[in-house]
Amino acid sequence: MNIKLRKPILIGGIGISMALWLWQSFLSSVVHFGELSVAGIALVGMGFWWLQKSTKNTLEEKALPEITKDTVEQAIAASKGAIVALETEAPNLDISYLKQQISNLPEAHDREIIKVAVTGGAKKIGKTKLKQVLESSHIQENLKFIETDSLCAPSEDEVKNAIETNLTADLVLFIATGDLTDSELQSLKRLKAENQRLLITFNKQDRYLPEERAFILQQLRQRVLTIAPSEDVIGISADPAQIKVRKHGEDGSILESMEQPEAEVNSLCDRLSEIIVAEKEQLLLTTTYREAIVLKNKAKDILNKVRRDRALPIVERYQSIAAAAAFANPVAALDLLATVAISGQMLVDLSEIYQQKFSLDQAKTASGTIGELMVKLGLVELSTQTVASVLKTNAITYVAGGAVQAVSAAYLTRIAGLSLIEYFQELEINTDSGRELNLGILGEKIQKIFQQNQRIGIVQNFVEGAIARLPQLKSSNSPRAASA
Ligand SMILES: Nc1nc2c(ncn2[C@@H]2O[C@H](COP(=O)(O)OP(=O)(O)OP(=O)(O)O)[C@@H](O)[C@H]2O)c(=O)[nH]1
Numbered sequence: 304m305n306i307k308l309r310k311p312i313l314i315g316g317i318g319i320s321m322a323l324w325l326w327q328s329f330l331s332s333v334v335h336f337g338e339l340s341v342a343g344i345a346l347v348g349m350g351f352w353w354l355q356k357s358t359k360n361t362l363e364e365k366a367l368p369e370i371t372k373d374t375v376e377q378a379i380a381a382s383k384g385a386i387v388a389l390e391t392e393a394p395n396l397d398i399s400y401l402k403q404q405i406s407n408l409p410e411a412h413d414r415e416i417i418k419v420a421v422t423g424g425a426k427k428i429g430k431t432k433l434k435q436v437l438e439s440s441h442i443q444e445n446l447k448f449i450e451t452d453s454l455c456a457p458s459e460d461e462v463k464n465a466i467e468t469n470l471t472a473d474l475v476l477f478i479a480t481g482d483l484t485d486s487e488l489q490s491l492k493r494l495k496a497e498n499q500r501l502l503i504t505f506n507k508q509d510r511y512l513p514e515e516r517a518f519i520l521q522q523l524r525q526r527v528l529t530i531a532p533s534e535d536v537i538g539i540s541a542d543p544a545q546i547k548v549r550k551h552g553e554d555g556s557i558l559e560s561m562e563q564p565e566a567e568v569n570s571l572c573d574r575l576s577e578i579i580v581a582e583k584e585q586l587l588l589t590t591t592y593r594e595a596i597v598l599k600n601k602a603k604d605i606l607n608k609v610r611r612d613r614a615l616p617i618v619e620r621y622q623s624i625a626a627a628a629a630f631a632n633p634v635a636a637l638d639l640l641a642t643v644a645i646s647g648q649m650l651v652d653l654s655e656i657y658q659q660k661f662s663l664d665q666a667k668t669a670s671g672t673i674g675e676l677m678v679k680l681g682l683v684e685l686s687t688q689t690v691a692s693v694l695k696t697n698a699i700t701y702v703a704g705g706a707v708q709a710v711s712a713a714y715l716t717r718i719a720g721l722s723l724i725e726y727f728q729e730l731e732i733n734t735d736s737g738r739e740l741n742l743g744i745l746g747e748k749i750q751k752i753f754q755q756n757q758r759i760g761i762v763q764n765f766v767e768g769a770i771a772r773l774p775q776l777k778s779s780n781s782p783r784a785a786s787a
């Protein structure tokens with residue numbers, strides 16, 4: 304048989320040789336220093352105890368909170384809340400399909416059929432074969448197996464889609480054919496982080512000698528220690544390769560033929576059965592919980608789009624106001640620009656759209672802080688420089704002293720407005736209202752939005768638009784432009 308030894312086996316082999324060498328040195332030292340042997344054994348014992356203890360701790364630390372009926376009900380209530388907000392704010396939108404899906408949720412955890420996704424991190428690992436074998440093994444009447452795409456696709460979008468599909472199942476049967484790649488491990492961690500129940504199989508084990516199989520399985524168990532307990536990592540052969548069989552005839556003749564060994568999936572079937580019997584309710588609750596969160600996020604995305612459409616014209620209005628004000632009274636110090644430009648009233652108006660209800664006083668303080676934050680981040684200086692360099696290409700308008708400040712004020716207002724929109728969008732609907740601004744998070748948003756908007760094409764367009772809105776600048780003969 305052609306056996307492919309993989310790297311981990313080699314590394315494992317070296318590890319084992321090293322351990323043996325250490326063990327032998329230890330034994331010889333015990334022989335030489337008889338009086339130390341008791342202490343030595345005690346030390347090793349301590350080491351094992353510590354190792355076990357720390358392994359247990361990591362597992363316990365990673366243990367996920369159990370999803371209870373209460374958690375599921377709260378998640379369903381939150382998705383209904385999102386629907387109510389959406390209906391109130393956009394009564395003309397047809398969201399009947401979402402409402403229907405949410406109203407089905409309370410019964411979802413009484414479902415009879417358990418959905419098992421059969422997946423893995425690569426192609427040709429035996430998904431279809433395993434699905435067929437399991438379907439014909441009649442483990443349980445109520446199991447439905449679904450083969451899903453590989454979890455390690457070339458693009459992040461494809462990976463995300465594959466993960467989402469696997470999260471719609473009640474349990475994921477993940478197939479590996481030896482050691483795991485880093486991306487396979489990452490996908491498993493992502494599923495685990497979403498409370499997905501996992502069973503990991505080492506398929507095609509018939510390609511290895513029995514002692515190698517045990518070794519590879521052990522390696523795999525070790526690798527996924529924080530993701531799945533050992534009993535949920537199982538060696539199988541869904542479709543073992545044919546083997547050559549020799550039959551000796553009575554007349555001394557030898558008859559060679561190829562035979563198809565039976566699939567080795569019994570331990571997997573047993574474990575699957577055990578899990579279904581012991582955890583059925585928990586599996587269904589957890590899937591329902593995930594579905595509720597998905598539906599809530601769908602509703603929230605639509606709501607955010609509706610709100611954004613209403614918020615953008617507001618930001619644009621304050622851009623013009625800031626530009627006109629800075630043009631009429633150009634502030635001498637750049638540092639003052641942002642604080643002057645970001646209007647407290649814009650914050651009040653935006654917060655209203657996102658149901659955050661800031662008072663004007665609160666908003667004024669917050670807008671001052673946002674201005675300071677922009678100065679600290681160096682955005683005011685950078686913006687004015689970029690705006691000035693774009694304006695330079697237009698000799699006529701550049702002569703106007705207030706132009707740089709006016710356009711910069713509009714630009715900074717836009718950055719602040721878009722950042723606030725992003726910030727508000729991420730808050731929980733209904734539950735986060737009336738909270739103070741988290742400046743750390745807002746600062747991150749400001750930097751992100753600023754970077755997105757710093758591309759020269761975007762700034763160019765922005766400057767042209769802003770200049771067009773400043774009537775005094777349209778004509779090169781305007782007194783202001785001429786005198787500046
Ligand atoms: N030796 C051996 N070969 C196997 C085993 N299981 C599956 N195969 C072979 O692996 C190949 C791929 O099997 P499939 O079940 O089609 O794999 P898949 O993951 O569904 O493939 P894609 O859907 O194309 O990604 C086939 O030639 C199978 O016969 C196994 O346990 N041992």
Ligand SMILES: [Mg+2]
Pocket residue numbers: 430431432450
């Ligand atoms: Mg297939």
